[in-house]
Amino acid sequence: MKDYTITVLGCGVMGTAVATAILKSNVEPAPARLIACVNSEKSALALQGAFDDHRVEVSFGEANAKAVEAADIIILGCKPYMYQTVYEQVKNSLNGDQLVISLLAGTTIEELEIFSKYVAKVMTNTPAKFGCGTAAVSFSEAVSLDNQDFVMKLVDTVGLAFKIPEKNMDAATALVGSGPAFCLMMMESLIDGGVRMGLPFDVARSAAAKVMEGTAKMVLETGDHPAVLKSKVCTPGGTTIGGLLKMEDAGVRGGIARGVEEAANISASFAKKK
Numbered sequence: 001m002k003d004y005t006i007t008v009l010g011c012g013v014m015g016t017a018v019a020t021a022i023l024k025s026n027v028e029p030a031p032a033r034l035i036a037c038v039n040s041e042k043s044a045l046a047l048q049g050a051f052d053d054h055r056v057e058v059s060f061g062e063a064n065a066k067a068v069e070a071a072d073i074i075i076l077g078c079k080p081y082m083y084q085t086v087y088e089q090v091k092n093s094l095n096g097d098q099l100v101i102s103l104l105a106g107t108t109i110e111e112l113e114i115f116s117k118y119v120a121k122v123m124t125n126t127p128a129k130f131g132c133g134t135a136a137v138s139f140s141e142a143v144s145l146d147n148q149d150f151v152m153k154l155v156d157t158v159g160l161a162f163k164i165p166e167k168n169m170d171a172a173t174a175l176v177g178s179g180p181a182f183c184l185m186m187m188e189s190l191i192d193g194g195v196r197m198g199l200p201f202d203v204a205r206s207a208a209a210k211v212m213e214g215t216a217k218m219v220l221e222t223g224d225h226p227a228v229l230k231s232k233v234c235t236p237g238g239t240t241i242g243g244l245l246k247m248e249d250a251g252v253r254g255g256i257a258r259g260v261e262e263a264a265n266i267s268a269s270f271a272k273k274k
């Protein structure tokens with residue numbers, strides 16, 4: 001793909017995060033033009049200046065049909081329940097060849113194929129706004145391997161992207177989509193413990209956040225199983241093993257794993273209710 005145009009149809013929180021990541025990256029080939037589409041003039045005005053990039057145009061309302069006509073790639077970023085309304089508004093501008101990258105939670109590839117048979121379904125999360133997002137990606141059968149590679153490069157700009165079959169999307173929704181909230185709860189617990197034992201809140205907050213960031217980095221950079229890294233920091237008779245056993249007694253590990261299971265089951269139940 002060369003000199004291509006990306007149209008972000010529904011450029012709200014997630015659409016802006018993904019568009020910003022792509023524009024700021026060195027992805028090759030880079031988009032020649034990016035049209036950020038919203039519904040209202042108010043949101044369009046708010047979006048002006050959100051991107052400091054000469055390739056960006058903002059569009060709203062009826063003009064969005066023209067933006068879709070110009071698109072090689074459509075990033076769909078509206079709320080999931082809106083996709084049919086959005087489709088009705090732009091359907092005459094679709095040409096059948098466009099690659100649709102959907103950020104919508106819960107909406108299946110089959111449902112999204114009304115836009116195009118070339119669909120990438122992406123589940124990402126809010127850390128994408130800080131260039132540290134995670135994204136799970138599934139493709140419709142029609143997407144060629146070359147285009148899959150290209151989409152993976154584009155989506156990887158949010159932080160880290162991995163390809164999964166669509167049947168695993170509920171699990172990814174739980175781990176990737178809800179994961180930041182789960183980590184925040186763990187972080188809150190670390191802060192509470194630190195404060196309980198006398199650390200000032202600001203110190204405990206910064207320390208807990210950095211400990212989680214550093215630990216995550218260690219796992220990603222070594223590729224080691226967390227259990228291996230954990231056992232390396234457990235001095236016999238020491239503080240860490242003592243703390244860990246107390247947490248095991250409280251069922252922390254099972255509680256967190258079951259929390260992910262529950263979130264995945266809820267995600268799957270949404271699809272069944274449709």
Ligand SMILES: NC(=O)c1ccc[n+]([C@@H]2O[C@H](COP(=O)([O-])OP(=O)(O)OC[C@H]3O[C@@H](n4cnc5c(N)ncnc54)[C@H](OP(=O)(O)O)[C@@H]3O)[C@@H](O)[C@H]2O)c1
Pocket residue numbers: 009010011012013014015037038039040041043044064077078079080082085086089103104105106123124125126177
């Ligand atoms: N936020 C998250 O943490 C998160 C995480 C994972 C996945 N997601 C997924 O990301 C998607 C977007 O969520 P969000 O939080 O970014 O929502 P959002 O901030 O409300 O953004 C939705 C955008 O869609 C626009 N829109 C509404 N109707 C439209 C229309 N007819 N034509 C064009 N644009 C239209 C809205 O414009 P107006 O402002 O003018 O109405 C708004 O800019 C959702 O499907 C969600 O499942 C979000």
